[in-house]
Amino acid sequence: MLIALIAVAVGATIISGMVTVYREVPQQLGREFRAYGANLLIIPANEAATFDENKIQNVREVLSEHEIIGAAPFLYERLEINKQYILTGGTNFDELQKVSPYWQLEGNYPAAGEREVLIGAQLAKVFSPYEPSEIIGQEVTISAGEGTAMKKYVVSGIVSTGGKEEEFAFMNLDDLQQIVSKPNEISIAQFSVVAEGDSLKTIEEKISSGIAGIHPQLVQQIANSEFNVLSKLQVLVLLVTAIVLLLTLICVTTTMMAVVTERRKEIGLKKALGAANENIVREFLGEGCLLGAFGGLFGSSLGYLFAQSVSLQVFGRGIYFSVPIAILSIVLSIIVTGVASLIPVRIATAVDPAIVLRGE
Amino acid sequence: MALLELKNVSMVYNGKVRALDGINFSVEKGEWVAIMGPSGSGKTTLMNIIGCMDKATGGEVILDGIDLSDIGADKLTEIRREKIGMVFQQFHLVPYLTAVENIMVAQYYHGLPDLNDALTELKRVGLEDRANHLPSQLSGGEQQRVCIARALINYPVLILADEPTGNLDEANQNLVMKIFHELHAEGHTIITVTHSPDVGREAQRCIVLEHGRIKL
Numbered sequence: 296m297l298i299a300l301i302a303v304a305v306g307a308t309i310i311s312g313m314v315t316v317y318r319e320v321p322q323q324l325g326r327e328f329r330a331y332g333a334n335l336l337i338i339p340a341n342e343a344a345t346f347d348e349n350k351i352q353n354v355r356e357v358l359s360e361h362e363i364i365g366a367a368p369f370l371y372e373r374l375e376i377n378k379q380y381i382l383t384g385g386t387n388f389d390e391l392q393k394v395s396p397y398w399q400l401e402g403n404y405p406a407a408g409e410r411e412v413l414i415g416a417q418l419a420k421v422f423s424p425y426e427p428s429e430i431i432g433q434e435v436t437i438s439a440g441e442g443t444a445m446k447k448y449v450v451s452g453i454v455s456t457g458g459k460e461e462e463f464a465f466m467n468l469d470d471l472q473q474i475v476s477k478p479n480e481i482s483i484a485q486f487s488v489v490a491e492g493d494s495l496k497t498i499e500e501k502i503s504s505g506i507a508g509i510h511p512q513l514v515q516q517i518a519n520s521e522f523n524v525l526s527k528l529q530v531l532v533l534l535v536t537a538i539v540l541l542l543t544l545i546c547v548t549t550t551m552m553a554v555v556t557e558r559r560k561e562i563g564l565k566k567a568l569g570a571a572n573e574n575i576v577r578e579f580l581g582e583g584c585l586l587g588a589f590g591g592l593f594g595s596s597l598g599y600l601f602a603q604s605v606s607l608q609v610f611g612r613g614i615y616f617s618v619p620i621a622i623l624s625i626v627l628s629i630i631v632t633g634v635a636s637l638i639p640v641r642i643a644t645a646v647d648p649a650i651v652l653r654g655e
Numbered sequence: 656m657a658l659l660e661l662k663n664v665s666m667v668y669n670g671k672v673r674a675l676d677g678i679n680f681s682v683e684k685g686e687w688v689a690i691m692g693p694s695g696s697g698k699t700t701l702m703n704i705i706g707c708m709d710k711a712t713g714g715e716v717i718l719d720g721i722d723l724s725d726i727g728a729d730k731l732t733e734i735r736r737e738k739i740g741m742v743f744q745q746f747h748l749v750p751y752l753t754a755v756e757n758i759m760v761a762q763y764y765h766g767l768p769d770l771n772d773a774l775t776e777l778k779r780v781g782l783e784d785r786a787n788h789l790p791s792q793l794s795g796g797e798q799q800r801v802c803i804a805r806a807l808i809n810y811p812v813l814i815l816a817d818e819p820t821g822n823l824d825e826a827n828q829n830l831v832m833k834i835f836h837e838l839h840a841e842g843h844t845i846i847t848v849t850h851s852p853d854v855g856r857e858a859q860r861c862i863v864l865e866h867g868r869i870k871l
């Protein structure tokens with residue numbers, strides 16, 4: 296009986312643990328995936344070149360149900376840096392780091408309010424062909440173009456991204472807006488949102504129908520691969536859960552059979568005393584369900600701890616105790632032990648009361 | 656009309672072992688009958704049939720006006736529950752239940768368990784102070800008295816006892832026989848199976864079996 300209890304408890308542990316992981320992993324992994332960059336882009340609608348940066352706040356409101364990892368605004372303009380025309384991005388570097396944590400930096404990001412500029416790794420080679428990193432700390436002259444005021448900027452660092460950003464320069468958004476006289480204007484905003492395939496689609500629809508002047512675009516590649524990995528993982532978890540349920544079923548059946556065999560005499564006696572088959576069925580099923588309830592209760596608490604430790608170790612992030620999952624695993628345990636008791640109960644009802652008179 | 660009537664009853668196990676062969680006898684209400692005979696003569700088989708635990712393969716058994724030969728298993732269980740009180744050689748008490756709980760088990764299947772009724776019945780067999788003891792804490796004679804109390808709890812019309820003293824020493828045997836005498840005096844109908852001529856003599860009447868037939 297104790298073994299069956301343990302079996303049920305272990306089963307319930309794994310089930311509630313797995314279901315918790317199943318529910319939590321998409322969220323957690325979704326969060327992990329955000330390390331690979333933005334998954335939602337906001338661009339100007341109607342072929343306009345720029346849009347008002349305050350629209351970012353409107354988008355944040357539409358996304359209020361979701362966790363926003365970061366939202367980085369960009370204004371791209373061609374500037375003259377050391378007499379060369381360079382595509383320059385103005386951005387908020389705090390948000391940029393959240394949206395694109397994979398950017399590798401030598402030196403520092405430009406500090407807010409300072410006249411500093413960040414140079415792409417390819418660009419650094421153009422400026423300083425032999426020793427690119429020597430450019431850090433040096434002054435460059437920047438202007439909006441022929442005949443405009445020139446300002447001196449200090450190179451704060453060199454960035455490697457593996458993409459075309461390496462040919463660009465970056466500076467604080469305010470600075471760039473001022474230099475090109477485009478206050479509050481941005482050409483694109485990159486959002487990193489914790490959301491899965493389907494809800495991203497809904498978000499896209501809400502934004503395009505709800506906010507005028509901008510157009511949302513999903514970064515399909517990331518959204519799709521995220522979705523694929525997650526659905527494969529979920530199938531795996533379901534499979535493991537099904538197998539564990541089956542094993543629990545077998546273990547409980549075996550134990551209940553042993554219990555019935557052990558109590559053959561007692562069953563015979565009860566029948567001799569006038570117990571009807573319904574009485575015997577009710578007793579054993581009741582015992583089975585009680586076993587399931589206790590095992591489930593015990594297991595679902597253990598399962599929570601299990602899922603908690605998985606979550607902490609793999610994702611470095613805790614999870615909340617879920618009452619529906621606890622109830623689900625208790626109910627499942629009761630169903631499993633109930634089903635597992637069916638064959639043993641049949642054996643019990645088949646016991647011949649006459650055995651009590653024979654000297655067995 | 657007799658409380659129990661057997662007409663030409665026979666029992667064949669597995670189509671070949673003829674355990675009972677043409678048994679005829681009847682037991683009146685209030686009678687105490689002993690069934691005797693050597694090992695393998697069919698005593699227990701007979702008790703199983705009278706006690707509604709098994710059905711005879713031939714003949715008629717009429718208990719309290721009901722013909723047991725043509726009713727189903729569920730009905731047989733019901734009659735056993737309502738009319739029979741059984742005492743076993745091996746006592747068959749549930750090991751994890753106390754004396755009084757063992758009596759209440761029988762009440763439970765019959766209807767509603769009632770602690771006071773169960774205690775009254777224990778008192779009748781002189782064990783009121785052992786009510787909360789487990790079978791393992793009771794002597795063989797005490798266990799058998801609990802067993803008798805359990806058999807009596809639902810007011811059966813017929814008490815069946817298969818070798819009730821078979822596992823007891825003489826002192827305990829006398830104690831148990833004394834209880835049977837009291838029950839008989841109160842008007843209970845009793846059938847006891849026994850090997851022992853001493854025990855057999857206590858009954859009003861003796862039926863001796865041999866090779867599944869009644870020896871005259």
Ligand SMILES: Nc1ncnc2c1ncn2[C@@H]1O[C@H](COP(=O)(O)OP(=O)(O)OP(=O)(O)O)[C@@H](O)[C@H]1O
Binds near residue numbers: 673692693694700701
């Ligand atoms: N379930 C059974 N299946 C087959 N044969 C049986 C069965 N029960 C009893 N028998 C046979 O029926 C015969 C009578 O057995 P029964 O148990 O009635 O004898 P008994 O008089 O009670 O003997 P004892 O004094 O040893 O208890 C025996 O030959 C026995 O082997």
Ligand SMILES: [Mg+2]
Binds near residue numbers: 652700
């Ligand atoms: Mg016998």
